[in-house]
Amino acid sequence: MIDSIFVERDVLDHPVSQKVINRLKNADVFEIERYQEMFNRRQQNFRIQKQNPALILAKKYDNFVLPAPSGFGIDAQKNYYFSHMYNCIYDCRYCFLQGMYSSANYVLFVNYEDFFKEITDVIAENTNDSITFFSGYDCDSLAFEKITGFAEQAVEFFSNFNSVELELRTKSIVSDTLLKRSPISNCIVAYSLSPSNVASILDHKAPSVERRINALKLLAKNGWPVGLRFDPLIYCSDWKKIYSELFCQIFSDINVARVHSVSHGPLRYPKDMYKKISSLYPDDKLFSFPMEAKDGIVSYGKEIEEEMSLFLQSELEKYTTKNKIFRCLV
Numbered sequence: 001m002i003d004s005i006f007v008e009r010d011v012l013d014h015p016v017s018q019k020v021i022n023r024l025k026n027a028d029v030f031e032i033e034r035y036q037e038m039f040n041r042r043q044q045n046f047r048i049q050k051q052n053p054a055l056i057l058a059k060k061y062d063n064f065v066l067p068a069p070s071g072f073g074i075d076a077q078k079n080y081y082f083s084h085m086y087n088c089i090y091d092c093r094y095c096f097l098q099g100m101y102s103s104a105n106y107v108l109f110v111n112y113e114d115f116f117k118e119i120t121d122v123i124a125e126n127t128n129d130s131i132t133f134f135s136g137y138d139c140d141s142l143a144f145e146k147i148t149g150f151a152e153q154a155v156e157f158f159s160n161f162n163s164v165e166l167e168l169r170t171k172s173i174v175s176d177t178l179l180k181r182s183p184i185s186n187c188i189v190a191y192s193l194s195p196s197n198v199a200s201i202l203d204h205k206a207p208s209v210e211r212r213i214n215a216l217k218l219l220a221k222n223g224w225p226v227g228l229r230f231d232p233l234i235y236c237s238d239w240k241k242i243y244s245e246l247f248c249q250i251f252s253d254i255n256v257a258r259v260h261s262v263s264h265g266p267l268r269y270p271k272d273m274y275k276k277i278s279s280l281y282p283d284d285k286l287f288s289f290p291m292e293a294k295d296g297i298v299s300y301g302k303e304i305e306e307e308m309s310l311f312l313q314s315e316l317e318k319y320t321t322k323n324k325i326f327r328c329l330v
Contacts, residue, residue: 002024002027002054002055003026003027003028004028004054004055005020005024005028005056006029006031006032006054006056007031007056007057008033008056008058009033010059012031014111016057016111020057020108024055024147035056035058035107038103039102039103040102041102043102044102046101046102046103047104047280049103049104050098050104053087055108056105056106056107057108057110058107059109060111060115064082064114065080065082065118065119065122065133066081066082068081069330070330071329072137073134073326073328074132074261074263074326075130075326076130076132077129077130078131079134080119080133081133082118082119082133082135084112084135084148085108085138085148086106086107087107087139088143089106089143089144089205090143090204091204091205092203092204092206093202093203093204093284094202094234094277096273099269099272099274099276106139112154116153116157119157123164130164130165131164132164132166133165133166134169135151135154135168136170136190140172141172142170143170143171145174146174149177151168151177151178152177154166155168155178158184161186162184164186166186167187167188168188169190169192169227170190171203171212172215173215175219178219179222183219183225188260189216189219189225189226191213191227191229192231193212193213193228193250195209195234195239195242195243195245196208198242209246217253220259224258225258225259225260226260228250230243230264230265230312231265231328232266233312234267235289235304235308239308240311243315251319256320259320259324261324261325262316262320262324262326263326264316264325264326265328265330266300266305266329267299267300268297268299268330269297269298269299271293274298309327
C-alpha cells in the first residue's frame with residue numbers, strides 16, 4: 001500500500017510516527033527536514049503521483065483548528081474543522097483536493113496532542129455556543145484509521161466534551177475502532193453517498209455504495225449517530241430516479257432516530273480550481289457537461305441547482321423530518 005515513508009527529523013521518535021512505521025514494516029523510511037520540501041514542490045504531476053503516493057509524517061505548528069467555510073456545516077452556531085491529514089487514499093474524480101494540492105502524497109501530522117489542546121481552547125472560548133468540529137475536510141476520517149489510529153484518539157477525547165459535536169466524514173467501511181467501544185452521542189459518523197451507478201464511475205478506489213450503506217446501518221444498530229451526506233450532487237439524465245432509489249435503499253431497515261442529519265450540496269468549484277482539475281481529465285464525462293461560470297464559481301448553474309435541491313428536499317422529507325435536512329453551499 002505504501003512503499004515509502006518520509007519522516008521529519010523532529011518527529012522521528014514521536015509515538016505516532018513509530019506506530020505508523022511499525023504498521024508499515026515493508027516501507028522504506030527516509031528522513032527529511034520539513035514536509036513542504038516535498039509536498040509543495042512545483043511542477044509535480046498529481047495524476048502520476050496518485051498511482052503510488054508516499055506517506056509523509058510531519059509536525060503541524062499552527063492553524064490546528066479553523067472556522068469552517070461559509071455554507072459548510074449543519075445547525076451548530078459555530079462550525080470548525082481540523083485536518084490531521086492532507087489528501088485521501090481514494091481517487092474520486094470530482095474531489096477538490098486534486099485542485100488544491102500540487103502533490104498527491106499523503107501528509108500525516110503526528111502531533112495529535114496539539115490538535116486536541118487547541119480544540120480544548122476553542123471549546124473554552126465558546127462556552128455559550130453550540131459547536132461542531134468537522135474531521136474529514138482535507139482527508140477521509142476513517143479510511144487510513146488502521147495506520148494512523150487518529151479517530152480512536154479523537155473519539156476518546158470528545159467523550160469528555162458532551163456539549164460539543166464531532167463529525168467524522170467518510171466513505172470508508174473501516175469501523176472497528178467505533179464498534180469495539182461504547183458509542184458516544186456527540187460523535188456523528190457521516191457517510192458521503194451517491195447513487196451506485198454514479199459512484200461506480202466517479203468514486204475510484206472507494207468502497208461501493210452498498211458496502212457504505214451496510215457499514216452505516218451497522219453503526220446505527222450499535223447506537224452511533226449517523227449522518228447522510230449527498231455532496232456533491234451529480235446531474236445526469238435519470239438523476240431523479242437514481243437518487244430516489246438511493247434514499248429508499250438507505251432508509252429501509254434503519255432506525256431513523258439514529259440518523260442525526262442529512263445534508264446535500266451542489267457540484268461547485270472556484271474557477272481556477274475547476275480549470276486545474278478538468279485539465280487532469282480532459283476526456284472525462286464529468287467535465288464535458290456545459291458548466292456555468294459566475295462570480296468566480298463554476299457550477300451546473302442556478303436553475304439545475306435549484307431543481308435538484310427542491311427535489312431532494314421533497315424526497316428526503318418522506319423519510320425524515322425537515323429540521324434534520326440541510327443544504328450546504330461551499
